[in-house]
Amino acid sequence: MQERVNKKLSSIGDKILHWRDSVNDGLLNTGQVVLFLGNIFRESFTRHFEFREFLYQCYKIGYKSLPLISLTGAIMGLVLTIQSRPVMIEFGAVSMLPGMVSVSLIREMGPVITALICAGKVGSGIGAELGSMRVTEQIDAMEVSSVNPIRFLVVTRVWAATLMIPLLVLYADAMGILGSWAGTNIKGDVSFTLFCAQAFGILEFIDFVPALIKTFFFGAVIGLVGCYKGYHAGRGTESVGLAANSAVVVASLLVIVVDMIAVQITDMFTT
Amino acid sequence: MSAKTKQEHNANAVIAIEHLSKAFGSLKVLNDLSLNLFPEENLVVLGKSGSGKSVLIKLIVGLLKADKGSIKVFDQDVTTLKRDELDVLRQKIGFLFQSAALYDSMSVRQNMAFPLERIRKDLDEKQRTEKIMEVLESVGLADAVDKMPSELSGGMRKRIGLARTIVVDPIIMLYDEPTTGLDPSTSDEISQLILDVQKKYKTASIIITHDIACARIVANRLLMIQDGTVYKEGILKDFETSDDKIIQSFFKSI
Ligand SMILES: Nc1ncnc2c1ncn2[C@@H]1O[C@H](COP(=O)(O)OP(=O)(O)O)[C@@H](O)[C@H]1O
Numbered sequence A: 001m002q003e004r005v006n007k008k009l010s011s012i013g014d015k016i017l018h019w020r021d022s023v024n025d026g027l028l029n030t031g032q033v034v035l036f037l038g039n040i041f042r043e044s045f046t047r048h049f050e051f052r053e054f055l056y057q058c059y060k061i062g063y064k065s066l067p068l069i070s071l072t073g074a075i076m077g078l079v080l081t082i083q084s085r086p087v088m089i090e091f092g093a094v095s096m097l098p099g100m101v102s103v104s105l106i107r108e109m110g111p112v113i114t115a116l117i118c119a120g121k122v123g124s125g126i127g128a129e130l131g132s133m134r135v136t137e138q139i140d141a142m143e144v145s146s147v148n149p150i151r152f153l154v155v156t157r158v159w160a161a162t163l164m165i166p167l168l169v170l171y172a173d174a175m176g177i178l179g180s181w182a183g184t185n186i187k188g189d190v191s192f193t194l195f196c197a198q199a200f201g202i203l204e205f206i207d208f209v210p211a212l213i214k215t216f217f218f219g220a221v222i223g224l225v226g227c228y229k230g231y232h233a234g235r236g237t238e239s240v241g242l243a244a245n246s247a248v249v250v251a252s253l254l255v256i257v258v259d260m261i262a263v264q265i266t267d268m269f270t271t
Numbered sequence B: 001m002s003a004k005t006k007q008e009h010n011a012n013a014v015i016a017i018e019h020l021s022k023a024f025g026s027l028k029v030l031n032d033l034s035l036n037l038f039p040e041e042n043l044v045v046l047g048k049s050g051s052g053k054s055v056l057i058k059l060i061v062g063l064l065k066a067d068k069g070s071i072k073v074f075d076q077d078v079t080t081l082k083r084d085e086l087d088v089l090r091q092k093i094g095f096l097f098q099s100a101a102l103y104d105s106m107s108v109r110q111n112m113a114f115p116l117e118r119i120r121k122d123l124d125e126k127q128r129t130e131k132i133m134e135v136l137e138s139v140g141l142a143d144a145v146d147k148m149p150s151e152l153s154g155g156m157r158k159r160i161g162l163a164r165t166i167v168v169d170p171i172i173m174l175y176d177e178p179t180t181g182l183d184p185s186t187s188d189e190i191s192q193l194i195l196d197v198q199k200k201y202k203t204a205s206i207i208i209t210h211d212i213a214c215a216r217i218v219a220n221r222l223l224m225i226q227d228g229t230v231y232k233e234g235i236l237k238d239f240e241t242s243d244d245k246i247i248q249s250f251f252k253s254i
């Protein structure tokens, strides 16, 4: 009896210790994130901005993603159009189809789908690159040669992602509208000018601006998460894969969360 | 140099470490370790793997934070310096990583230019190129200047890594296992290079190794780490003639 009670007590003790450890880890991580963000902020506004590396990252994040974004954007528009068409016909509102598709593209589908694809491509790319630089001591090498790796590696990538993702989203929107025009022409015959007139006739300022603003946050989230995961990769080669993987998971999740917050805020201002 | 007593030296040591301790969680790596490095000497630090040799030199350049003790480099305590002060100090220290740590995404030339562009802002493009070629020649790899790191062999990577650190004229060099993983003849070449650097650039160096062949070539003085602290300190002969089991096991294995 005594023994069993002791056992029970010690297992409870273990649990409490374990729990305390995870709380400690959590606090430590929170501290690390805050420190990381603070460093990035400070290093973003020095006169030693690494402009050449920034441009190179813009090229890598922006230009190199164009083929992927072209394809997904166009297919998004096409599929949306084909699927909505029967419903619109039922309501006798086929002429509303281009407008409806462009509104949903520009407001929601374009930004979110593009951001999620970039979380996969750009986020994992940054996570793996910085992760392998951490594991092979390249980040340490940079640090001991008096170059701040946050300034050279992280700040450039975060800003490049923050500025390039919105451009990619605009581009995806355009490709989506083209795809939609192609979609309307599978079973109908609408000239491109008429299509555009129908599409942009409905669009309002309020469709564009909040959607555009949130894409900057998507970009920042993707850049920050990728850099954080890579920069803080553990020791040993398996950490590289882990960094890339968790960069994608966390960035995708945060994109959805930011989107939800953005929608709430927009809603507050429009009703 | 090694003949003088410790006390006499402390004044002019370029690195003076006192009562240094470092632990990772419950793992005590260094425990009350003290050592000095003097101008223009090659100090070989021996120790079996996992004994904290890499941790020691990472503490010296401030890549890791010490738990206890002081690390004075040119009379400045690394453990209390601010980031920008540390950056200035680091410009005088060259660090050759065990893996060479070449920047994968950059060519050899860009690897060399990377520290040079940022530290020696007084040089123009042409002077930089001259400097890069001069240093590459001194490690015997001038023709690799436009190669990518992935095209280089292990020995070549080490040499380029060495070239990248000496291109900014360091006064102290820290070598982390410079010959580990290389074949014997390449090892000897690297050891010779370490001697050349000492002569040509008048550097003081800490060479971490468990390669006795390398130690025999480069060492002016040796020091062995065991259980997180200095186990024995002396010249090569002291070690070779020692009848201590642990030291013998190190020297006999060759
Ligand atoms: N950043 C770190 N975090 C946790 N443990 C570490 C870290 N760096 C080194 N260690 C541990 O410290 C011990 C000594 O490591 P190290 O100095 O690399 O040994 P070596 O003498 O072979 O160079 C090892 O057990 C290693 O696992």
Ligand SMILES: [Mg+2]
Pocket (backbone or CB within 6 Å): B053, B054, B055, B098, B176, B177
């Ligand atoms: Mg080591």
